[in-house]
Amino acid sequence: MNTYDLTIMNICDFGLCFRMDGFRILYVCIATFMWLMSMSFSREYMAHYSNKLRYYIFSILTYVATVGVFVSADLITTFLFFEIMSFTSYVWVVQDERKESLKAGETYLAIAVMGGLVMLMGLMMLYNLTGTLRIDALNSAIQPYLGTKELYVTGCLILFGFGAKAGAFPLHIWLPKAHPVAPAPASALLSGVLTKAGIFGVLVISCEIFAKDVKWGTLILGIGVITMFLGAVLALFSVDLKRTLACSSVSQIGFILVGIGMQDLLANENMLAVRGTLLHMVNHSMIKLCLFMAAGVVYMNLHALDLNEIRGFGRKKPLFKGIFLMGALGIGGIPLFNGYISKTLLHEAIVEYTHAMSEGHVSAYMINVAGMKTIEWIFIISGGLTVCYMTKLFVAVFIEKNASDKKQKEFDDKKDYMNPLSAVALTLSAVYMPVSGMLPTIVSDGIADLGEGFMHAAEAGARVHYFSGTNLIGAMYSIVIGALLYLTVVRKLLMKDGEYVDRWPKFLDLENSFYRPLLLIVLPNISVFVCRFLDRIMDYTILLLRKTIYKDAKLPIEPTEGDELTHYFGGIADDIIRGLNENVLSYHPMEPEVEHKLAIFRKYYKENTSIIGRSMSFGLFLACTGLLLVLAYMLLF
């Protein structure tokens, strides 16, 4: 595939470098498509919001910045657009200016700023090692440093920044907070594209700097497995439609990270992992676009997202039901839908690595065959959890009836729940799931081919038969696990008297029970204690000196107010005022208080001169003048 380069020299001192290759074109297209769809949907969704202009302006700015991230060919260019993107997208989160939104925005911004700065540290260290940050030159430039501790530290710092945006554990906390409060079209973009900008960065470091590095691959795989499983569990426990989708995003990012980890681990046979990663990225973008906009339709009509309140909304709305179903089937990895294709590829990659490991073809670090088997099972169970929470959502919104019959009747009567433009936007984004799932050799393979160059895929191996028996059985495992979990956990544990209840313990909220206390209370208080000491030490020393070696002049004693002068002139002025009050100013009499004012003025004057006279500075000043006089005397005579 041809690549096109564009370099703008000297901007920001280092110049901006852009490049267009298969992967980047693909993601620019996806970003553009998603922005178009979500902005079309915004017209209806945002109709009753205030500050619409602000929303649209910042959406466009974020779009430019996001595209800038995807087409950048130089990590410093990436960083520049990445930071702009973080700041402009903040406005989405706080769009409705409610208390929760502001708090979520705080979290979002804090993570973005922290991530950005940690990443900057990493970039600086990388630049210090290699002298370049051009993505295509990195691989050769870091060769002398491969395996050094410094390079790993650098990599981890950069990973922190990109991982924070992607939503990798333990920095995923902003997703479940920010998504539910942002307007739905914006959530779709946050989850569908902005997290992928983070993944783009993770790909750059994994495929260019640590290409085929086993330790790095294991690290990413580990993070991926935790993120994947934890996100799915969080999603299962959630009772809020958009929060579930947000947690699901965390989980799917975990799947993608597993794919990236497998790419590094599989080294020269990473074809499957590369294709699986890319396809899962694309699929997740499209699915989340569809699902978040569907959630937006619900919110737009009901102004609620709690599953108990929106229960039964989707009944008797075939188009809406169909759209949501496409998304649910896609993300659940059901055969004939797109999620199945990418998950199969990722699963195959894990199986291949386990196989190669047992035969001793590939190197491994800290993981043995049993470990890989466990990871494979976690992968399948996470798939099962995905099926389970999507079933939960689907059953709640589209199958069950609402607890109150009156509400259910209202829901059923609602026929104009979205306008034609929104309907077109939602349908267009839902169409992709079955199309790419049913024609994998045409659509999915075509897309996967685009990204191979960017991720340095090995030479083509055997193509996967997507609908072969073993692969279908893998999907079946997930579906069966999902169904079992749904029947046992969701229906029994997570429901009480026919209502969905939130059983997730409050203290397990990583943000409120760990990050906030640590970063806002513990660390600042400790450091402020030390800093205050440093702040005051000089003042106290001087005070001590003043009290010991410097003799202060006595404070002047001032028992009465004013002196003869103020008394005399003030008295005259007051008499005049009194006289005037009787004649000229009888309608607006003035207070005869000049004497008092004069006295106060005198007091201030005295006080100030005495402060100056008693001060050590003045003493020093006098000493200085004396020295100067002596000097002048010596020079002149």
Added chain:
Amino acid sequence: MDNSTYVLFNLTDRLPIIFKCDEISVIFGITTLIIWTLCAYYSMRYFKKEKKTIRYAFFYLMTLIVLLCLDLAGNLVTFYMFYELMTLMSVPLVFHDGTKEAITSALKYLFYSLCGAYMVLFGFYFVYSNAKTIEFSPGGVLEGNITPDNRGIMMLAVFLMILGFSVKGGMLPMHSWLTSAHPVAPAPASAFLSGIIVKSGILGIIRTVYYIAGPNVIRGTYVQNTVLIMSMITVFAGSMLAYRDRLLKRRLAYSTVSQASYIIFGLMVMHPIAFVGAICHVVFHAIIKTGLFLYSGIVIHETGRKYTDELTGMGKRMPVVWWCFTFLSLSLIGIPPAAGFISKWNLCIGALKGNIGISSYIGPAILLISALLTAGYLLPITIKGFLPGKDFKGETDKIKISPFMSIPLVILAILSVLPGLWPKPLTDMLRQLAGMLM
């Protein structure tokens, strides 16, 4: 650049008062002039309600003259003379309000500055008696004049000179004049104090390190290490204290403490890239901090609110002012492509490349932690100003800002972003200079 010197008169046969214009003079001089002009324009409106404007204007003008002489000073004695004069001329700006607090703060400022200057004077005597000349020359005049016999005392002299100048530069623990003088001084005066007068301490350090002692003499000695450690502590402590301070102007003053030490850190690393970053930061920080103080002046002048938590919802009432503040803050944090990023990047890369042991890593890390804290103490003001929340019950009517006050602020906000997009003329010049000095 033509380095011809102009001899004003001779104090003694070896002590001429001379002026010389080199790159550093140009950069500092132009920055001073820009900031001075904008603050003066701003003052026309700010002082409309105040008394004693003539006195203020007189000392303000005198400060400019003295500062320009300071920038152009060609040897140490000239520099010292105008350094002392600058302190004396700027004291009336601090106690302008005439309140008890203002006078105490002004005296504190005087005391600290004089003490710092005496430390410089001490160093000056030794340099004068040991070096053949005290004229500023790139690369220093001490190299070759230091023998094993006088090495100890000469290093002490240089150390004291750097410390003395860093009193004006606001380095911990000699910074407390800064945080008490800024809140009480009138806003344009504190802007000028923070933007330019603090930088004159920095100028003193540049002259001492690069034009008198020479980097080769200082590199690797306790002088470099101690000042590096002190500046790193200051960078962190300054921003931490700023983060915890409620009073807007004092918060900005602590921020100056921290940011000025970025520059001292960069200078003491003694690597060409860090030097570029440090001088860039002199210019950019002058612009940004002046802008921030002018902003605080507008807020105090128009609404009388002095504390950061009273500013909720104000962004909607004066949007232009708040947008300027936002851009200035982003630039100070160092978000690309704003100007602050350029200096921060160069400072950190220089520190990483510099031969300063473990500080190579701790330094940039502290700089970035401080950037995080900077975000922590500036961004909430922006956010609360623009987004008071749905249930905010304050006033919402727009406040009309006089163009005398808003135009300088807007210019400074633009200047805080634009040089970041196109810093090449400045950085190229500085790289050349750094090559000459090291």
